[in-house]
Amino acid sequence: MLIDLQGKVAVVTGAGRGIGKEIAYTLASEGVTTVITDINQSYLDEIRRDFAELGYEGSQYLCDVRDYGQIEAMVQSIAQEHGRIDILVNNAGVLGGGSVDTLPEQIWDLNLDVNLKGTFLMCKAITPIMKKQRSGRIINAASFAAIVPSIGTAAYASSKAGVEQLTRVLAGELGPWNVTVNCYAPGMIPTEMNHFAEQPPEKQQQLLDTLTLRRWGSKKEVANVICFLASDLAGYITGTIIDISGGKLATQIPRDAYEKAQAEGEYDLFE
Numbered sequence: 001m002l003i004d005l006q007g008k009v010a011v012v013t014g015a016g017r018g019i020g021k022e023i024a025y026t027l028a029s030e031g032v033t034t035v036i037t038d039i040n041q042s043y044l045d046e047i048r049r050d051f052a053e054l055g056y057e058g059s060q061y062l063c064d065v066r067d068y069g070q071i072e073a074m075v076q077s078i079a080q081e082h083g084r085i086d087i088l089v090n091n092a093g094v095l096g097g098g099s100v101d102t103l104p105e106q107i108w109d110l111n112l113d114v115n116l117k118g119t120f121l122m123c124k125a126i127t128p129i130m131k132k133q134r135s136g137r138i139i140n141a142a143s144f145a146a147i148v149p150s151i152g153t154a155a156y157a158s159s160k161a162g163v164e165q166l167t168r169v170l171a172g173e174l175g176p177w178n179v180t181v182n183c184y185a186p187g188m189i190p191t192e193m194n195h196f197a198e199q200p201p202e203k204q205q206q207l208l209d210t211l212t213l214r215r216w217g218s219k220k221e222v223a224n225v226i227c228f229l230a231s232d233l234a235g236y237i238t239g240t241i242i243d244i245s246g247g248k249l250a251t252q253i254p255r256d257a258y259e260k261a262q263a264e265g266e267y268d269l270f271e
């Protein structure tokens with residue numbers, strides 16, 4: 001059984017770098033006309049050159065997901081240029097932390113505006129097109145923080161929990177038009193957002209100790225799940241959150257298994 005996405009049109013927000021970029025390149029390599037949007041023009045310029053070299057179909061738009069005027073103009077232009085929108089990946093996100101008593105109000109607003117309101121505004125602009133088509137896939141970046149938050153992430157975790165609930169509401173509203181809406185919860189994927197793999201070794205060990213699959217996830221492992229969710233194979237999945245966290249909730253003390261494997265000479269905890 002193969003995932004067939006040939007000929008579809010996708011929009012990926014915040015795809016200038018990180019997981020979003022990997023999602024966009026993976027979709028494009030599967031024959032999807034891929035529209036990449038970001039707030040950083042230099043990322044978009046580099047991607048434009050790459051797409052030309054690789055022979056990928058698509059276009060690039062400078063667009064801030066907090067600005068409905070920009071979104072409307074972009075969606076109109078995409079509709080004219082590509083004729084349809086089959087897949088929307090709301091990947092754009094920011095991470096701002098701080099304890100509740102010291103967290104600046106602007107950081108709270110930024111997290112809520114980009115992560116939650118940005119997702120809502122993109123859906124608001126694109127769902128009329130999907131409804132007309134009587135088909136569509138909306139795939140939203142939640143986070144493991146939406147399920148179990150870390151300390152000091154009031155703004156980020158709240159915004160991502162909002163994305164999870166927004167996903168369910170939209171799944172309900174759009175069911176009659178054969179538009180599915182799902183979200184995904186990456187666990188620990190090293191990117192410029194979190195610099196997990198650049199932390200001091202003891203901190204890295206502490207983070208890895210929480211994972212049933214005791215390693216960082218890759219951007220590709222997230223992109224592969226998005227391709228599945230975007231495909232016809234996932235036609236009966238809607239309103240759900242897909243955990244891509246290496247089993248962060250699967251076991252209570254995952255390290256026990258690795259210590260046992262180490263004692264058996266099968267694993268090196270500090271490799």
Ligand SMILES: NC(=O)c1ccc[n+]([C@@H]2O[C@H](COP(=O)([O-])OP(=O)(O)OC[C@H]3O[C@@H](n4cnc5c(N)ncnc54)[C@H](O)[C@@H]3O)[C@@H](O)[C@H]2O)c1
Binds near residue numbers: 144
């Ligand atoms: N990396 C992880 O482990 C992880 C875990 C859970 C959830 N996520 C989520 O996955 C998504 C991607 O994360 P990442 O680690 O690749 O982050 P990243 O910081 O590397 O990339 C985020 C991208 O979003 C863009 N962006 C920021 N604000 C924007 C705005 N207002 N409008 C449009 N684009 C904007 C940035 O320019 C950047 O290209 C985010 O929503 C993040 O919350 C990531």
